[in-house]
Amino acid sequence: MAQSASRNRNLARRRIIGGLGVGVALTCAVIGAVCLLIILGYVIVQGAGAINRDFLTQLPHPVGVPGGGVGNGILGTFIILGLATAMAVPIGLLTGIYLSLFGRGPIPEGLRFLSDVLSGVPSIAIGLFAYAVLVAPLRHFSAFSASFAFMMLMLPLLVRTSEQAIRSVPQTVREGALALGMSNFRATVQIVIPTAMPAIITALLLAIARVIGETAPLLFTAFGSQFWETNPNKPMAVLALQVFTYAISPYPNWQAQAWGGALLLIGAVFVLSLGARLMLRRAMRGLEA
Amino acid sequence: MSTVAAGELLATQELSAYYGSRQAVADVTIAFRRKAVTALIGPSGCGKTTLLRCLNRIHEINFDARVQGSVLLDGQDIYGGDMDPMAIRRRIGMVFQRPNPFPTLSILDNAIACAPKGLNRRGKLEAAERALRSAALWDEVKDKLKTSPLRLSGGQQQRLCIARAVAAQPEVLLMDEPTASLDPIATAVIEELMSSLCKEFTIVAVTHNMQQAARVSSVTAFMLADETGIGRLIEADDTGKLFTKPSDRRTEDYISGRFG
């Protein structure tokens, strides 16, 4: 009897410790979530006040003149991202195809290692690289050099995901195409890649989400501009860069606009992540069947 | 091998197949009877699928696969230096163990995935109908030609794959356990289809099911792996004879269920 009583006491103590432990774990998960909500709340409350039609469509006004907007930065973001995507997709897809078709041996392994290295390189170092090859020799800042840096940032994710996506297309589908007498080229382009496409688009959306708010490499590539600049060979305004310069400026008007720009960036990132998630669901469905 | 005469459409000579340094099939010499079904039977791992995959050079898409000996199609070695594997695969169609319709193409586009190029819309539809009819699938899918093949049942998908192979107008049709993943009813439909298709095509079918071999084939070839794991052809003969009076002891053991 005494033994059983002590066992019960012991069990009760273990239960309490267990409950406390779960409580700590819950608290930590909640802290993570609450931090997002606080940051999000601030950005929405502060940013919503700054966003209006002028903010989205106007050029920045000079210091001291109220109003003005980040229209040129939004345009610049689209131009730079578009160029970066146009360069990153072919290179990433081709490397992914190479790795999935010729996956074994020292050369593909080396390439994978390089890709992993690149994915860990800080964006500021990639900015230095873009500066060294595209800004310093030409002696002027340019939007194109920013696209180049963004391309480098997008590549590792694109390469790895397109390799995996192409690999996860069942071998039988590929064999079916080859058995019909299709060339490797046709089998890959017409049958295998379309099957892998939802997963590849997911990766692209995530890659864009990753770079859309990236600021560090822009400091010495795109540099910023006060005008409606559309020439990729000239310095260009970019939204993320405007948020940074406005935030560290001493002018309340600019600081308010920084919050507005931050809200736009978060909105874009969330839309892209959500889109990626929906795409991924479609990709899973396609591969299950 | 008295009944299998030389001069047939498709034949092998001293054919051996390797994966890297591992030999999977050794010294197979066999001629496949024209416009008839030849069944390849044998226990798992006896090399029958590998042999089949050598016949249209799909074996070589494996990373380290090699082949030795020759495969004669109409008297020409398909492994000859000037032969184009893609042209050969158009003449020798293949149906796989699991149905593998192209997931992103519609039923219609699957059926004509390898039809001649340059057809107009009407020509495409006609080609598709012809192929789907010869695979006994037309009536079931004619109202949903534009939908995804993944919604079809397994048996229907497999018949779509047969239609796809037939549409390329091959001379030979290779079938790798075409009913392995299907239920009995779908299996019966495919077997019936094989019997009708062999009026037009020379069919070589791998099966692990001896009853199926007995039902659909006119010639049966029995393969067995030797003690080192290398697959060898034991004998090939008229199906009726092989199942009643096999000339090799090992064949008799296998068909009477003593091993494998």
Next chain:
Amino acid sequence: MTAEPRFRRVARFVSPADRGFAAVVYAGSILFALLIVGLFVELVLGSWPSIVKFGPAFIFSSSWDPITSKFGALPMIFGTVMTSLIAIVLAAFIGIMAAVFLADFAPRWLGQPLSFLIELLAAVPSVVYGLWGLFVLAPFMRTTLGPALQHVLGWTPLFSGPIYGVGLLTGGIILALMIVPTVTAISRDVIVAIPRDLREASMALGSTKWETAMRVVLPAARVGIFGACVLALGRALGETIAVTMVIGNRPEISSSLFAPSYTLASVIANEFTEATTSIYTSALIELGLILFLVSMVVNALARLMIWSVRGSERV
């Protein structure tokens, strides 16, 4: 048949279309490899004048003076290491606990939205964290959190001295917020991958869920979780904009966590476009090279560890 076996060599890309295809695929891959090798080569070339002039002393010298062209990286290395350490200590605890909760304790209706929220947190741009840090966290540190910490722990050098709001601790906390999602997401995946049998065996012995998680699941997942933390550390080391906005930007080494400091990445961000002499530019690029090498080593380490538990599958 000749005695010598006559093997047929496989030609997988024989048609003209396939040859062209293979050539394009090779070209794309080679370009990709060249870009990465080029990145390294350019960083070395750019920092060469500085490497030649200062030698290894660059890493150990604590003067950063553009006017006399004397450059040493020690204050920035110190700032980078300190902020990252603060970040990883905070983020590892919160992140691992959150991962345990999400993987083992949370009911589905709570676990899924929470996982989604934390993944979104990972995607919030760094400049937004910086903005929030500058206008919300730094004032909060100056008026509330800093004085409170000093009241309790002010007797240690770490928490003494004036509180500016911006400084090492603020930078570390912002970094922690940024890497918690990384730690949580990867740790959760690793924990979920632990076989069910292991948990069931422990539960069958009468352990509580908590005991199972602490004594069975976490030890089994420790390599992968450690890898997740190292990967997060790699991100913290290279993070630029958010830290630049709250670190205080002063190249000095101080014992107080409240003191302003500088990191490798933020000094490049702040000074690169203003660098007037070529040796100044070169010294900044050398900081980038150090950053590149450190994050390369850290990432390689993390990936090795994560692979070792996930088999050949890649993260």
